[in-house]
Amino acid sequence: MRTLLRMRTLSDVGEFGLIARIERLARNQHAPQLVLGIGDDAAVLRPRAGEDLVVSTDSLVEDVHFRWRTQSPATVGRRGLLVNLSDLAAMGARPLGCTVAWAAPPQLELRRFDSLIRGLLATASEFACPLVGGNLSKARETSIAVTVFGAVKAGRALRRHVVRAGERIFVTGSLGGASLALARAERRGGRLRRLPIPRLRAGRALAALPRPGACIDISDGFGADLEHLLEGSGLGAEIELQKVPRPRGFTAACASLGLDPDRLCLTGGEDYELLFTLGSDAGCRLSEVALSRRLRLPVSEVGRICRRPGVRGLPLKRGWRHY
């Protein structure tokens, strides 16, 4: 009777049972680059010749990056892959596939396991980025470490540390929406449904420009990620605060929650928009409107790279830090 009354947990199914479950759920994945998926010692993908392989890893850890109370398991699974796809977007790469190293306590409910995997697979299918393998392990808390592989034309990957003085600075979409959604969910005790949208198409369009500048995805917050762009360059940036794009109704929504809109927009992070630069050479002299058309996304010019070190024009600049 006992097994009928309680939820099934990971330890009821066992490691190989769980792997078989993932294999079953992942069986219907189709992608031209997929040669051999889950179930062997390793997976086999076949990118085209003349392409560079791009790889990125990002983890979500229980009580650090998510709480079961505020995020559904499917959202955690989706998010785990989405934030990695955003890194591929920031490199101008197209997705090839992903792996997941999953850790969880044996007492975790099986339906959470299933929902998380289903969420991850739904995103994998949406972006033609099949789950091709992974690893399961016991641990004290639940976590997923997702690694994605992408491909980009040889030598054409967008980079962070290539800013030059005089370049214009741009941002896709708007900033602050992710932090606002999180603050709302926390206040109301509801679940966070908002998910980042990896700007893959925009990233590839940028990489296809004749002379692209630097590019990074905004995960730590606009201020922190702008500093990452400048790192080691000895250069600085002048930002026009009022040009940093915010979602519609943002200021009013922040006011109703007693939040500082500037702070949320500049340090909140997790928006996963692209922050990039463009020179003033022929071919890069694109207006906001022309860029928005190429990237199929609103693009805002927010400032300029300058020789004087440091960032000016921002009231604050700290993002999200671990440890």
Next chain:
Amino acid sequence: MRTLLRMRTLSDVGEFGLIARIERLARNQHAPQLVLGIGDDAAVLRPRAGEDLVVSTDSLVEDVHFRWRTQSPATVGRRGLLVNLSDLAAMGARPLGCTVAWAAPPQLELRRFDSLIRGLLATASEFACPLVGGNLSKARETSIAVTVFGAVKAGRALRRHVVRAGERIFVTGSLGGASLALARAERRGGRLRRLPIPRLRAGRALAALPRPGACIDISDGFGADLEHLLEGSGLGAEIELQKVPRPRGFTAACASLGLDPDRLCLTGGEDYELLFTLGSDAGCRLSEVALSRRLRLPVSEVGRICRRPGVRGLPLKRGWRHY
């Protein structure tokens, strides 16, 4: 005074300080396939044209796969990459690079962090498999999830699930040594120094044979991994127990510790030798001696794939399981 007296921990340095540390330690990595390493949104590798990309992920979690009491941080770092390289070996692939998703409590001593990364980088350098990126996160226990990427001639990756009736079954090296070393370390309270040797050269030699059979690396134990090879085939195997290779002095060493040598050798796991099959076609009709020469490693013929399902000839067959 307090900071002078106590060990520095991760929280003293902060996330970006830790990343800078890894970047500094990893700066001297050289490999022809490395285009862009640590420090951007993703890494860039360039395998040759006409090659398939092979990827694998494996985690080591504190108190599940290792204890600080019995393994040094450097050993944990080395091991984290070595077990992944063994998966590339089992596919017949050459290493291209790796990433690591690292999680640890803020109170972890910084010297452990450094030693672990140094250990991982030493192995990366030894096998020309540069660390090209990763992720750091807080967590309740320390863990590393390593993902490796390898390359193999298009369509030539060795697979698990391609056994055919009549094929001969082989094992490289010897089995049981890893379990014996662990048992010894546990009895004597010493640290485990023995590390697996990924059979990369042997795997590539196998993949170069005109008609290779199935291949798997022995991580769960001979019995369990043999079952993995047979999975879904409807076939079975006849094993000659006395032919399963053991290290020199193994029986006596087991006796002195009161351990059952058969059990250790067949279920111990963690030996990371290759278990593979070969047909009896021309080109595969190689003797143990000829194979050992090709693989530059002792090779033992231990049995045969047969039509009757199930494994015969083994006194027991359970390996290592999570959950």
